[in-house]
Amino acid sequence: MPCEQTDFAVIGGGPAGAAAALTLRRHAPRRRVILLEAGRHDRPKPGEALPAVAQGLLRQLGAWTPFVAEAFVESRALVSAWADETAEQRHSLFSAQGAGWQLDRARFDRLLVQAANVAGAEVRLGSVVCSAIREDQAWRLALADAEILAGAVIWATGRSWGLARSFGARLRLHSHLAAYTRFFDRAPGEGQMVIEARPEGWWYSADLPGQRRVVACLTDPDLGVELREPTSWYRALAATQLIAPLLSSDARETAALVKSAGTATIDPAAGEHWVAAGDSLFAADPLSSRGIVHALRSGILAAYAASDMLDGHGELARSRYAMIARQGFADYVPALAAHYAAAARWDTAFWQRRGPHVQTPAAAAAQG
CATH class of the missing domain: 3.50.50.60 (FAD/NAD(P)-binding domain)
Structure with a gap:
């Protein structure tokens, strides 16, 4: 050799x-x-x-x-329904650093x-x-x-x-988060990243080059077993307020994957x-x-x-x-915990594990 x-x-x-x-x-x-x-x-x-x-x-x-x-694709705005069901929009125009990109x-x-x-x-x-x-x-x-x-x-x-x-x-x-992701073509957008909290976890979508789109549901693996199946995934998608309307009847799924996140x-x-x-x-x-x-x-x-x-x-x-x-890990842990706690408005397993009074393994490790 x-x-x-x-x-x-x-x-x-x-x-x-x-x-x-x-x-x-x-x-x-x-x-x-x-x-x-x-x-x-x-x-x-x-x-x-x-x-x-x-x-x-x-x-x-x-x-x-x-x-x-x-x-x-330039990311012109972040649209989110997180702390409540009201959609909030943050334009990159008002960011000191300018617009980012959807890759x-x-x-x-x-x-x-x-x-x-x-x-x-x-x-x-x-x-x-x-x-x-x-x-x-x-x-x-x-x-x-x-x-x-x-x-x-x-x-x-x-x-x-x-x-x-x-x-x-x-x-x-x-933590054991998983991303149940599907990619679509014929799904044009307006350069927005969209995030929506839901009882089962949270959803994410963004425009991709060539009028393509990525849509993902993020939840714990033990809670998301059914999301591996297309029928269950699309049923959960249909219940979203902001994500589902991003896919028109012309959109076509091109790939699906499940990854640790x-x-x-x-x-x-x-x-x-x-x-x-x-x-x-x-x-x-x-x-x-x-x-x-x-x-x-x-x-x-x-x-x-x-x-x-x-x-x-x-x-x-x-x-x-x-x-x-x-130091990077120590800074990351409390910021992430605070962000999750702000959306812990459901009495479901996913959000019970991330409530404001729950010490996660990451927080314990950062303190140790």
Whole structure:
């Protein structure tokens, strides 16, 4: 089996992994970077909202120009029925940061990977890392048909933590939210993101490029078993006040998926010449709207930490990166709890678990 060497291996080609690869190429241009992505970014993905604050990050990564060229749908307003049934509208016109975007996630991920490739990272799509073993001063990564010896590894495989044991890390699940998502075409909109609280959980919808739309119901997995079935999902959709009218009789379902969407963290955040980034480090509840921005930021920070490790500053890099990760989680927990408590107006299982007097596992972990 062929074996090659590299300074950095980035496992995962989502926003965090691509941001890490781009940062490494800019920060350490003489070092070799290999980006390994298990998929090919050719399937529908959740995580479509990108706040305006991401513009600065994309500029920093050198990806702003190709991003603009993609002409993603501008998010002009957020419409929500949360604390009560009254629909509230917040226009991006009145935001200091301006409008964000509704993304086609597969296109966005491809854009970032292509930017990393142009920057000099060696991109390998369809490359699954089966195992990671620490040997002497390197990590031996086993692929299906090859091996790679890497001086440092950035682990950014999203909500896939199969390599946790290899890195000596422990996954902590703080909530078990699931997203029951369906995609539609022939469903034009007005550049709005719509959120609606319901007894079973909460619903979300957003415009996508090409007159397409994503609609998702988020609830706990034990409460949403029936939502896997189209009949139950559409019945629950029909009871919504704001979401159902977004789909006309011409709308056509094109894809459906069920994904974990709860809060999860990895401990430690970094180890001996490895760093976790993006959702692999800290997977947030979609209600927090921090998924992609967090991924980009943590990918950038992970790249600096990994570079410091190869420069002989491993202990300082690990402790500093862990401190940043802990603070981010500590800030996130009370804000998310307060947002859920504001909508806990039903005496149903989902909202009983999120009432103002309930201490969630995430809150206990943040305090500990």
